[in-house]
Amino acid sequence: MPAKEYDLVVIGAGPGGVAAADTAALLGKRVALIERTATIGGAAVNTGTIPSKTLRETALAISGVKARALIGVDVSVRREAKVEDLLRHERVVTASESHQMRTLLDRYGVTVYRGTGKFVDPNTVRVTHPSPPGGFTDLWASKIVVAIGSMPVRPAVFPFENPRVHDSDELLYITSIPRSLAVIGGGVIGSEYACMFAALGVRVHLIDGRDTLLPFLDPDLSEALKDAMERQGIVFWWKDQVDACTAPRTGEIELRLKSGKELAVDHVLVCAGRTSAAAALAPEVAGFGLTPRGLIPVDEHFRTTNPNVYAVGDVIGFPALASTSAEQGRVAACHAFGSHAKEALAQFLPAGIYTIPEISAVGLTEAQAREKGIPIVVGRADYDQNPRGKIIGDKLGFLKLVFAREDLKLLGVHVIGEQASELVHIGLIAMMTGGDANLFLATCFNYPTLGDLYKLATHDAILKRNELLGRSPASMSRW
Numbered sequence: 206m207p208a209k210e211y212d213l214v215v216i217g218a219g220p221g222g223v224a225a226a227d228t229a230a231l232l233g234k235r236v237a238l239i240e241r242t243a244t245i246g247g248a249a250v251n252t253g254t255i256p257s258k259t260l261r262e263t264a265l266a267i268s269g270v271k272a273r274a275l276i277g278v279d280v281s282v283r284r285e286a287k288v289e290d291l292l293r294h295e296r297v298v299t300a301s302e303s304h305q306m307r308t309l310l311d312r313y314g315v316t317v318y319r320g321t322g323k324f325v326d327p328n329t330v331r332v333t334h335p336s337p338p339g340g341f342t343d344l345w346a347s348k349i350v351v352a353i354g355s356m357p358v359r360p361a362v363f364p365f366e367n368p369r370v371h372d373s374d375e376l377l378y379i380t381s382i383p384r385s386l387a388v389i390g391g392g393v394i395g396s397e398y399a400c401m402f403a404a405l406g407v408r409v410h411l412i413d414g415r416d417t418l419l420p421f422l423d424p425d426l427s428e429a430l431k432d433a434m435e436r437q438g439i440v441f442w443w444k445d446q447v448d449a450c451t452a453p454r455t456g457e458i459e460l461r462l463k464s465g466k467e468l469a470v471d472h473v474l475v476c477a478g479r480t481s482a483a484a485a486l487a488p489e490v491a492g493f494g495l496t497p498r499g500l501i502p503v504d505e506h507f508r509t510t511n512p513n514v515y516a517v518g519d520v521i522g523f524p525a526l527a528s529t530s531a532e533q534g535r536v537a538a539c540h541a542f543g544s545h546a547k548e549a550l551a552q553f554l555p556a557g558i559y560t561i562p563e564i565s566a567v568g569l570t571e572a573q574a575r576e577k578g579i580p581i582v583v584g585r586a587d588y589d590q591n592p593r594g595k596i597i598g599d600k601l602g603f604l605k606l607v608f609a610r611e612d613l614k615l616l617g618v619h620v621i622g623e624q625a626s627e628l629v630h631i632g633l634i635a636m637m638t639g640g641d642a643n644l645f646l647a648t649c650f651n652y653p654t655l656g657d658l659y660k661l662a663t664h665d666a667i668l669k670r671n672e673l674l675g676r677s678p679a680s681m682s683r684w
């Protein structure tokens with residue numbers, strides 16, 4: 206059968222692929238989207254972002270963590286909480302989000318093909334359908350976007366065939382809430398899940414080959430998070446890794462660590478990074494190569510070495526977030542069809558980490574600014590100094606603003622505490638518009654709000670700057 210013709214073929218229906226498909230369809234193009242699984246949304250909707258954030262929210266609700274902070278009373282129902290209680294809301298939210306994405310694709314006129322895509326020539330992708338066996342459809346397009354995402358690394362030492370040894374995908378099918386859990390890898394996924402299970406009262410061990418929690422964060426935030434996690438009862442095993450894992454059908458799973466320590470736990474969750482499956486696409490046929498880690502190299506327009514083939518999302522590597530993957534998909538689709546609607550990614554990309562407490566950051570840390578030789582002044586405001594912070598009972602949250610010392614231009618925002626991933630957006634928008642301290646001084650924030658922390662942190666920065674410059678505040682006409 207001859208290939209069906211489209212303007213754009215997209216491989217992979219995660220946030221990168223769906224955004225590319227929607228954008229091209231809005232530009233009036235004929236678009237085909239290929240997805241291997243039965244659901245739209247990729248890791249973001251089905252196995253990663255949305256499930257993990259929904260489970261966190263449910264865990265906070267059923268564990269009574271908030272009530273303890275507010276009224277000092279343990280109203281926890283966790284001892285009675287069943288795994289169905291934990292998973293129910295996740296299933297509803299995930300299904301609803303995936304359905305909504307599918308509805309929009311239909312409305313935009315994108316044709317979805319169920320099956321696994323693979324190049325058969327630089328402009329043709331073969332979709333092998335799950336049924337009937339051997340059934341396939343060839344799709345031809347002048348432009349192709351690869352957005353196949355990533356999958357969990359599964360180190361050989363772990364017997365994943367045991368139903369109590371999980372990667373982050375399989376975790377969503379647990380059949381009981383463990384009494385104890387070893388989390389392997391203290392990256393973002395490991396830290397988020399460690400916090401969620403600790404909130405449920407699970408004894409959590411977190412084992413990492415490094416000696417710092419989330420070392421890309423501002424050290425004050427990393428340290429505050431580690432302290433908070435230790436207070437939740439999480440035990441860290443730094444600079445260590447698992448040498449042997451013995452997992453019987455019933456009874457405790459035994460872990461022998463490189464340090465010689467031994468641990469016995471109910472379940473094991475391996476969060477040791479993500480890997481790429483791009484080699485299975487036959488990239489050599491399409492005219493592009495892969496890095497030694499299996500990632501697809503791209504230029505600033507997300508074009509591979511074949512200028513008609515683009516790649517976006519996890520398959521191109523850092524920052525590998527749902528948010529950035531979707532933006533990359535939009536940029537790629539616009540470039541492919543000569544639209545100026547979105548020519549590049551935003552200059553500043555935020556990160557939100559849904560540990561307990563939550564963390565969010567954008568722009569430069571103090572250390573990064575110093576490395577660049579930029580004189581800075583840092584303003585800090587604690588949630589506990591702010592009426593809304595007091596009302597919600599968040600005693601350890603804080604906001605740090607990194608300003609250029611010379612002109613008080615905002616260079617970085619770092620927040621730990623409730624709603625951190627929302628709060629960061631105030632600073633993000635200020636940075637996008639070249640805002641400085643005067644913007645926060647001029648702004649009237651709702652009262653009482655966490656947003657008002659920006660004003661307090663700005664005051665702190667101005668006072669520190671005055672001290673550094675030996676000026677008296679009263680003598681200044683402009684900050």
Ligand SMILES: Cc1cc2nc3c(=O)[nH]c(=O)nc-3n(C[C@H](O)[C@H](O)[C@H](O)COP(=O)(O)OP(=O)(O)OC[C@H]3O[C@@H](n4cnc5c(N)ncnc54)[C@H](O)[C@@H]3O)c2cc1C
Pocket residue numbers: 216217218219220221222239240241242246247248249250252253254255257258320321322323352353354355373394482486517518519520525526527528529530557559
């Ligand atoms: C536990 C977890 C939590 C996360 N939390 C966050 C978060 O809070 N915030 C955030 O921004 N990011 C988060 N992420 C990262 C985010 O999920 C990914 O960065 C994002 O999903 C990547 O999007 P993508 O479009 O590149 O690929 P994916 O979402 O992985 O989608 C790729 C799709 O391609 C399909 N596919 C693969 N190969 C083929 C093929 N050959 N043919 C057809 N289809 C194929 C797959 O089935 C999949 O549906 C999290 C990830 C995980 C695992």
Ligand SMILES: NC(=O)c1ccc[n+]([C@@H]2O[C@H](COP(=O)([O-])OP(=O)(O)OC[C@H]3O[C@@H](n4cnc5c(N)ncnc54)[C@H](O)[C@@H]3O)[C@@H](O)[C@H]2O)c1
Pocket residue numbers: 360389390391392393394395397412413414415445446447476477478479524525526556557558559
């Ligand atoms: N909120 C968010 O934005 C969010 C949340 C979850 C995931 N993600 C995305 O998913 C990606 C992958 O996350 P991840 O946490 O799996 O990977 P990661 O690469 O961020 O962290 C892996 C961690 O595991 C450790 N490690 C690796 N192998 C080990 C071993 N054998 N023994 C002990 N420690 C080991 C590493 O030292 C590292 O700290 C992130 O980089 C991010 O892009 C984002």
